[in-house]
Amino acid sequence: MGLLSEFREFLYEYKVIPLAIAFIMGIASTALIKSLVDNVIMPVITPFIPGGAWKTATVELGPIVISWGAFLAELVNFIIIAFVVFIIAKKMLKEEKVEKK
Numbered sequence: 001m002g003l004l005s006e007f008r009e010f011l012y013e014y015k016v017i018p019l020a021i022a023f024i025m026g027i028a029s030t031a032l033i034k035s036l037v038d039n040v041i042m043p044v045i046t047p048f049i050p051g052g053a054w055k056t057a058t059v060e061l062g063p064i065v066i067s068w069g070a071f072l073a074e075l076v077n078f079i080i081i082a083f084v085v086f087i088i089a090k091k092m093l094k095e096e097k098v099e100k101k
Contacts, residue, residue, distance in 0.1 A: 054072065055070060
């Protein structure tokens, strides 16, 4: 039983279980935010995109095709996720300003 108790001690000492829970919650929240962007935010932005189809909006420069519609959606996803992480860090660290340490 020595190896099993060492393993359990390792899990507690390095906080592997809370890290795994945070990882799973991060994946779930990413899916939720992606759905928010795809199904709520981007349909509101769609009338301002030439052609109206944001998922397939492209710019063709000769043989080069730039899919900027899909990139715009991913950029909005990133900004929302980064802002949520910032708010959580600010609340968890209970600092007036999140600073580089």
